[in-house]
Amino acid sequence: MSEIKLQIDGKEVTATEGMTILEVAQKSGISIPTLCHHEKLEPFGGCRLCTVEAETNGKTKLVVSCVYPAENNLVVRTRTEKIDRIRKMILELQLAHAPDSRILKEYAKEYGANPNRFEKEASFCIHCGLCVRYCNEVKKLDAVGFVDRGIKKEICFIPEIAAKECRACMECFPLCPTSYLQATFVYTEALAFPQDSL
Numbered sequence: 001m002s003e004i005k006l007q008i009d010g011k012e013v014t015a016t017e018g019m020t021i022l023e024v025a026q027k028s029g030i031s032i033p034t035l036c037h038h039e040k041l042e043p044f045g046g047c048r049l050c051t052v053e054a055e056t057n058g059k060t061k062l063v064v065s066c067v068y069p070a071e072n073n074l075v076v077r078t079r080t081e082k083i084d085r086i087r088k089m090i091l092e093l094q095l096a097h098a099p100d101s102r103i104l105k106e107y108a109k110e111y112g113a114n115p116n117r118f119e120k121e122a123s124f125c126i127h128c129g130l131c132v133r134y135c136n137e138v139k140k141l142d143a144v145g146f147v148d149r150g151i152k153k154e155i156c157f158i159p160e161i162a163a164k165e166c167r168a169c170m171e172c173f174p175l176c177p178t179s180y181l182q183a184t185f186v187y188t189e190a191l192a193f194p195q196d197s198l
Contacts, residue, residue, distance in 0.1 A: 006074040021065035021076055022050055032065055032078050033087065033107055035094070035177055036128035040138055043067040046129055049090050049107070053077040062086070084111055092117040094126045098178040101126070124180035125155050131172040131181050141165050144172065144181075155184055159192035 002017050008030050015024040020043060025032050035047035045067040054063045055075040062083075065076075077083070091113035095104050099115060099122065108115055127146075132155065135144045143161040147154050157166065166185060173182055 004070060004072040006070055006072065006076065008076040009078055015070045017070075019070045021052060021054065021063070021068050021070050021074075024070045025065065025076075025078065030078060033110075034066060035103070035126065036130060037066045038130055038134065038175060041130070041133045042137060044129055044133065046127065047090070047094075049087055051083060051086055053080055053083060087111050088113045096120055097123045098126050098180070101178040103177045123154070124178050124183070126178055127153055128177060130175040130177075131155060134172045134175055139165075139169065139171065141169070143169075155181060157185060157188040159188060162188060163193040 004015050004017055006013060006015065006024065008021075008025055008028060011028065011030070013024055013028040013030075015027070019027075022032055022034070022037065022043075032050045032052065034050045036044045037050065043066045045064040048064055050065040051062055052065045053060050053076065054068065055061075055077075056071065056073070065078075087107070088111045091104060091108050091111055092115070095101070095108060095113065095115040096118040098104055099120060104126075105115070107113070129146070131144050132146055135141050141161060142158065143165050144155060144157050147156040162185070170185075173185075176182065
């Protein structure tokens with residue numbers, strides 16, 4: 001693969017063709033916040049927190065850096081007034097669902113997000129999909145998945161699979177930015193898993 005050159009926040013960086021903007025930034029020591037990204041998983045672009053400004057031939061557009069490919073001569077800005085406003089809004093919306101999330105609170109402080117801007121609808125899940133994708137892509141078990149759509153979408157353990165596989169694994173638990181996954185597992189276990197004594 002050929003090498004390409006681009007600029008991120010005024011710094012000229014090199015990348016290999018096929019890398020995303022986020023990968024190039026991370027390799028170059030430039031921080032871009034993420035909630036749904038994990039190096040072992042296929043890019044998802046779900047949380048939109050990694051949005052950046054990308055300029056080509058004098059035209060600037062907003063792109064999601066974890067899925068947008070790095071290009072030769074691309075000019076990327078990761079912290080502008082517009083980007084910070086977008087991230088602040090995303091965080092305020094997420095905090096309405098998961099007000100106690102440590103990572104959301106840290107990002108909120110960095111971007112000046114008001115955790116009380118929106119009425120609380122504490123579902124505690126921010127739909128980052130890390131648990132679903134990790135179980136599918138890395139473990140190849142499909143023990144956890146999404147059910148329903150839109151605002152009704154939830155994470156759900158598949159009892160028949162989870163009862164056999166999850167107790168010995170639990171590798172997806174630390175990935176959850178809100179601890180919702182652990183609570184869902186305990187609830188599913190109490191309602192649907194066979195008792196160890198049976």
